[in-house]
Amino acid sequence: TDCRQHSISMGNAFKFVRSTIFNLDQEMSDGDAKAHVCGEIENFIRDRITVAGKVITDLAVAKISEGDVVLTYGRSHVVEQLLCEAKGQEKSFHVVVVDSRPELEGRGLLAKLTQ
Numbered sequence: 068t069d070c071r072q073h074s075i076s077m078g079n080a081f082k083f084v085r086s087t088i089f090n091l092d093q094e095m096s097d098g099d100a101k102a103h104v105c106g107e108i109e110n111f112i113r114d115r116i117t118v119a120g121k122v123i124t125d126l127a128v129a130k131i132s133e134g135d136v137v138l139t140y141g142r143s144h145v146v147e148q149l150l151c152e153a154k155g156q157e158k159s160f161h162v163v164v165v166d167s168r169p170e171l172e173g174r175g176l177l178a179k180l181t182q
Contacts, residue, residue, distance in 0.1 A: 080111070083107075083111055084104070084108065087103075087104055087107045087108075088104060091103065091104070120144065120145045120148065123145050123149070124145060124148050124149040124152055125152075127149045128149050128152045128153045128156065128158075131149075131153045131158055131160055132158075132160075133158060133159050133160070134159060134160065135160040135161070136160065136161045136162075136163060137150065137160060137161070137162045137163070138162075138163045138165065139162065139163070139164055139165070139173075139176065140164075140165045140166075140167075140173070141165070141166060141167070141170070141172040141173050141176070142172035142173055142175050142176040143176075146176075147176055147179055147180075150162060150180060151179070151180075154180075162180060164176055164177050164180075
């Protein structure tokens, strides 16, 4: 097929799910196995995505100083979160949002930042 390759992080997520399924107890019922895998996926999301995003946000907010100009391309949840956090800390800075077709995701970020 003509599909784009998965990112490294997506490959890591696939490996994690495969490993979790492979290591299930053979005696476990289907319902219990499903609940266990879903719980492990929730832990993975919390530990490796949500917490990581918060750490990145905290570190990046500390880098924004009064009068800085931040240039961002498109829309990223973590970038959006850190810009809102910096604004919440009453830092005075400017943001330049670069956008492109066809997605025009930067418009969503711009709308969020100008609320």
